[in-house]
Amino acid sequence: MKSLHFLTVVLIAGLLAGLIHGFANIVLVEPFLDTAIGIENQRMFTSGEAKDTPEFWKTYSDYRLWQKQGSIIGGAMLGVATGSLFGLVFAYSRHVLPSQSEIKKALLLAAIMWTSIFFIPFLKYPANPPTVGDPSTIALRTTLYVVFLALSGFGALGFSILYKKMQRKRSLAFLGYAVFVGIAFIVMPPYPDKITISMDLVNGFRMASLITMTIYWIANAIILGLLWKKFQPNSVTTRI
Amino acid sequence: MKMTKVLQQLTKSQGKVPKVAVAVLLVLFGIGFFAVGFDQGQIFSLVQGHQAYGQMYLHEMTHDMRHASGFPCH
Numbered sequence: 001m002k003s004l005h006f007l008t009v010v011l012i013a014g015l016l017a018g019l020i021h022g023f024a025n026i027v028l029v030e031p032f033l034d035t036a037i038g039i040e041n042q043r044m045f046t047s048g049e050a051k052d053t054p055e056f057w058k059t060y061s062d063y064r065l066w067q068k069q070g071s072i073i074g075g076a077m078l079g080v081a082t083g084s085l086f087g088l089v090f091a092y093s094r095h096v097l098p099s100q101s102e103i104k105k106a107l108l109l110a111a112i113m114w115t116s117i118f119f120i121p122f123l124k125y126p127a128n129p130p131t132v133g134d135p136s137t138i139a140l141r142t143t144l145y146v147v148f149l150a151l152s153g154f155g156a157l158g159f160s161i162l163y164k165k166m167q168r169k170r171s172l173a174f175l176g177y178a179v180f181v182g183i184a185f186i187v188m189p190p191y192p193d194k195i196t197i198s199m200d201l202v203n204g205f206r207m208a209s210l211i212t213m214t215i216y217w218i219a220n221a222i223i224l225g226l227l228w229k230k231f232q233p234n235s236v237t238t239r240i
Numbered sequence: 241m242k243m244t245k246v247l248q249q250l251t252k253s254q255g256k257v258p259k260v261a262v263a264v265l266l267v268l269f270g271i272g273f274f275a276v277g278f279d280q281g282q283i284f285s286l287v288q289g290h291q292a293y294g295q296m297y298l299h300e301m302t303h304d305m306r307h308a309s310g311f312p313c314h
Contacts, residue, residue: 001256001257001258001261002258003258003260003261006257006258006261007261007264007265010265011268022305025304025305025308029304029307029308030304033304033307033308066301067300067301067303067304068304070300070301070302070303070304070305071302071303071304071305071308073301073302074276074301074302074304074305074306075305077272077275077276077302077305078272078273078276078277078302078305078309080268080272081268081269081270081271081272081273081275081276082269082272082273084264084265084266084268084269084272085265085269087265088257088262088265088266088269091257092257118310121310122310125310125312126310127307127308127309127310127311128307128312128313129307130307130313130314133312133313133314134314135314138280138312138313138314141312142278142312144312145311145312146278191312205307208308209307209308209309209310212308213308213309213310
């Protein structure tokens, strides 16, 4: 496998999928973020921390515009990061993934990784809009999230290795992962913060987050599969 | 007698992933994932010092993506 071809294919796929994710967030997630941050602003006016003046709104508007542009940049960064992991796992596992099509292989792997490192952690610790998280609990919430993410992700990796080594009754590996992650789900404590805003807003935000993250994983799989098929970074041509 | 040289190409699939590529991808994954998901000024503090923890430039810039991707925030 040629390093440069491989890296180029993986990084371009991650970057493009990340940009798609960023733009999808602008359309689907940002309206919920604006509403939630509007509630934060009202709380600041009520507490006297800020004053409801034209200057405030001018500064706020410029700041939010910068953050929305940052969302695209953040999408690119996260796309490259997650795409790097995805490409790496794809390179190691594509020979055991069923199907002759690189796109179908990538989509299947994306479904597995979406489930283990996004959806299962999302079920336990779902995305929340601003105003929900208490700044004083950020260290605890981060620890809980990272521990559960690691348990689910490394659990999936461990049981997939077991799956490859098993000669018979391979479905037991899936069952083993389900039991393992189920126990972690029950044992791990929930986020400590109470939600004090409308659940319609929270659930709408979570649904939008779920949709755009799913768009990201599908996009990364399709783009990686297409690029892999076209450039075949795993192929080595020798003259004899 | 004219000699004819016949060149043949052999294309084979090689599954071995180069170590340098593995290292590059793992580093990019670690830095990017931390920057978007968890940074509270740590990365810029390497250059800016303690001022970065108050400013939290990366955190603020990737704020919306952090929320949207399910990372804990605030």
